Each structure stands twice: as structure tokens, then as C-alpha cells.
Amino acid sequence: MTCANFCRIPLKPGKWISELPVCASVSDGRLRTVSTHTERLPAAVLVEAAEAAGRAPSIHNTQPWRWHVSGDTMDLHVDRTRTLPITDPDDRMLLISCGTALHHARAALAAQGYADVVELLPDPEERDHLARLTLNDPIPVTPEAMRLVQAMDRRHTDRRPTSETPPTRDQIEALRQAATGQGVDLHKFTADQLTDLVVAVSRAEDIAAGDEALRAETAYWRGPDRPPGTGLPADVIPGSRPQTDVGERDFGGPGTLEVGEEHDKHAAFVVLFSAGDDPLAWLNAGQALSAVWLTATDLGLAVLPFSQVVEIDATRALMRQMLAGLGYAHIVLRIGVADPDSANPGRTPRLPATQTITVA
Ligand SMILES: Cc1cc2nc3c(=O)[nH]c(=O)nc-3n(C[C@H](O)[C@H](O)[C@H](O)COP(=O)(O)O)c2cc1C
Numbered sequence: 001m002t003c004a005n006f007c008r009i010p011l012k013p014g015k016w017i018s019e020l021p022v023c024a025s026v027s028d029g030r031l032r033t034v035s036t037h038t039e040r041l042p043a044a045v046l047v048e049a050a051e052a053a054g055r056a057p058s059i060h061n062t063q064p065w066r067w068h069v070s071g072d073t074m075d076l077h078v079d080r081t082r083t084l085p086i087t088d089p090d091d092r093m094l095l096i097s098c099g100t101a102l103h104h105a106r107a108a109l110a111a112q113g114y115a116d117v118v119e120l121l122p123d124p125e126e127r128d129h130l131a132r133l134t135l136n137d138p139i140p141v142t143p144e145a146m147r148l149v150q151a152m153d154r155r156h157t158d159r160r161p162t163s164e165t166p167p168t169r170d171q172i173e174a175l176r177q178a179a180t181g182q183g184v185d186l187h188k189f190t191a192d193q194l195t196d197l198v199v200a201v202s203r204a205e206d207i208a209a210g211d212e213a214l215r216a217e218t219a220y221w222r223g224p225d226r227p228p229g230t231g232l233p234a235d236v237i238p239g240s241r242p243q244t245d246v247g248e249r250d251f252g253g254p255g256t257l258e259v260g261e262e263h264d265k266h267a268a269f270v271v272l273f274s275a276g277d278d279p280l281a282w283l284n285a286g287q288a289l290s291a292v293w294l295t296a297t298d299l300g301l302a303v304l305p306f307s308q309v310v311e312i313d314a315t316r317a318l319m320r321q322m323l324a325g326l327g328y329a330h331i332v333l334r335i336g337v338a339d340p341d342s343a344n345p346g347r348t349p350r351l352p353a354t355q356t357i358t359v360a
Pocket residue numbers: 055056057058059060061093096097100155156157158159231232249304305306307308331347348
């Protein structure tokens with residue numbers, strides 16, 4: 001492994017991996033280096049990966065994860081201070097969110113030339129201990145690994161309508177392969193099934209609108225009392241209802257994101273599903289969501305998750321029927337080409353690494 005493998009990978013705007021903080025001391029809310037990249041400690045490499053994982057998507061941008069780095073291992077835990085007990089009482093969206101962070105960390109390691117060994121749910125006595133990742137031998141850095149890590153910084157949720165250019169068959173196939181690489185399947189809804197999807201999403205939205213506690217929980221993650229560095233700022237939420245058949249989640253009022261006159265009828269709607277419906281399956285669904293989203297970003301495709309339809313039991317059962325009982329639906333995604341003429345949504349904030357990473 002030469003220095004060039006590390007130095008050529010932009011991980012954050014204006015920063016290079018070799019300049020990133022790598023070890024245990026803390027200042028200005030960041031973890032500071034005690035080693036150089038030519039004599040990198042395993043813990044330094046893992047801290048970098050955990051930092052990169054901070055950009056992962058999560059339900060309502062709750063970032064419900066916590067990393068603990070010790071020597072050449074890194075443990076992923078749930079942070080119960082940032083969960084959604086009303087929206088997500090079974091922790092499905094929570095574990096999918098933590099799965100996206102785990103995949104982001106692994107993708108960052110692969111782009112630094114490290115293999116890893118991951119044990120999911122390593123402690124049956126502690127259900128919030130989600131994964132133990134151990135650094136393994138150096139591996140060659142592949143162009144694919146580089147593209148995925150570069151996509152991390154560009155990836156975002158796009159709630160604007162999509163343009164008239166539909167995703168190609170090859171692009172959808174690339175997304176399917178990204179999902180199956182994580183043991184999860186991807187199904188693209190047929191034109192006939194879209195009518196049922198529209199009905200199911202609208203039903204989920206109606207049920208949510210009638211649940212005062214659920215509406216209050218959603219509003220909290222948009223409001224001024226949410227923890228700093230989390231939640232949804234106004235400029236990622238449309239200022240007016242976009243033209244769409246599959247209705248977007250109502251976050252309790254308009255934001256400031258400008259939306260054009262387009263209609264998302266050229267977008268593809270897909271569902272990630274697998275045979276399992278337990279914490280292991282949800283973590284893997286999260287890893288697949290991250291792999292699909294980073295691949296889509298690399299291909300220039302915009303992604304919008306629709307999770308309300310799988311959060312609510314009645315409509316989740318409809319999704320299972322639509323899959324002909326082949327598996328459990330974990331999340332529905334709209335995949336499209338973003339309107340090239342309008343400005344991108346703003347950036348959602350992130351917690352400082354000092355709040356999500358500890359080092360032994
Ligand atoms: C499990 C999961 C479920 C999500 N569900 C929705 C949803 O139903 N509607 C929506 O607009 N965004 C949804 N999102 C997107 C998040 O709001 C978004 O990832 C988060 O705010 C961070 O913003 P970013 O993706 O732009 O980085 C979901 C994300 C995840 C990981």
C-alpha cells in the first residue's frame with residue numbers, strides 16, 4: 001500500500017484522508033491525530049471510518065448510533081437518546097439506519113485498502129450492541145471502492161420531483177446488484193403495481209395524519225428543540241407539495257426547498273426486501289440501502305425513501321402482498337434523475353464526532 005492510495009481519496013470537501021484526524025485526543029469537537037498515515041494505528045483507521053459513517057442517512061436524521069473504537073475493533077451500538085418510540089416501536093427503521101452507518105464505515109475502510117470482519121448482533125444479552133467490526137489485512141483499493149467513498153459526500157435525500165429522463169434498465173440492474181451484494185433483494189414495481197403503491201402510501205399518510213402523538217414526534221425532529229446537529233432543516237423540505245402520484249411524507253408543514261412543475265411519473269419505484277423480518281434482516285437492509293444509495297449517487301440518480309408505508313402495520317402487510325409473499329418489505333425508494341435546472345436541496349446537519357465516537 002503506497003501513500004498515494006490514501007492521499008488521492010477526497011473524503012470531505014477540501015480534506016484528504018491523510019489530513020483527517022486519526023486518534024484519541026479531542027479539541028473543537030473533533031478527534032485529533034496522534035499518528036501519521038505512514039505509521040497508522042488500527043484505531044486511527046477505524047476512527048476515520050466511523051467519522052465517514054457519520055454522513056450516512058437515517059430516519060428523520062436521528063443518527064441513532066454510537067461507535068466505540070478499541071485497538072483493531074470497533075463496536076456499533078444504538079444510541080437510545082435518538083430513537084422514535086412512536087413512529088418505530090419495533091426498531092425497524094432504527095436498525096436500518098444503523099445498518100447504513102455500518103455500510104458507510106465499511107465502504108470507507110475498503111477505500112483506504114482495509115478488509116474487515118463483521119459480526120452482527122455479537123452479544124445475545126445486549127440487543128443494542130449491533131455489530132463488532134475487526135480490521136483485517138490490507139486489500140487492493142478498487143476503482144469501485146473509490147467511487148463509493150466519493151459518492152458519500154454527494155449523497156443526499158432529494159424530495160424534488162424528478163426530471164423526465166427515466167433511470168435506465170442497466171442502472172436499475174446495477175442498484176439490484178448493489179442490494180443483492182448485501183443479501184437483500186430489490187424489486188422494481190411494475191406499472192400495474194404502481195396503482196397499488198399509490199393507494200398504500202396514501203393510506204399510510206392518512207393513518208399517520210390521524211395520529212397526534214406520531215405527528216408530534218415527526219414535528220420534533222423538524223423543530224427548534226431537536227438536538228443540535230440532527231433533524232431536518234427547512235431547506236430540505238419542499239416549500240409546496242410536489243406534483244406526484246406517490247405522495248411524499250408530510251413533515252408537518254412546508255419547508256423552503258423550491259420545487260418545479262415536474263411530475264415524478266418518469267421515476268422508478270423499487271422496494272428492498274428479504275426473507276427475514278428480525279433485527280439481523282433490518283441491519284442487512286440498512287447495509288443494502290447504503291450500497292444502493294451510494295451506487296445511485298455514483299450513477300447520477302436521485303433517491304427518496306418512502307418508509308411510512310412500511311412503518312405502519314396495515315400498509316406493510318399490503319407491501320408483503322405485493323411481493324407475493326416472497327419476502328418482507330424493508331423500505332420503498334423512488335429513483336429518478338434530478339431536475340438539472342433547479343438548485344440541490346440544502347445539507348442536513350450532522351453530530352460532531354465527539355458525540356458519536358469514543359476511543360478506548
Ligand atoms: C430508514 C430511513 C427511512 C427514511 N424515510 C424517509 C421518508 O419516509 N421520507 C423522507 O422524506 N425521507 C426519508 N428518509 C431520509 C432521511 O430523512 C434522510 O436520510 C436524513 O434526513 C438525512 O438527510 P440526507 O439523506 O440528505 O443526508 C429516510 C432515511 C432512512 C435511512
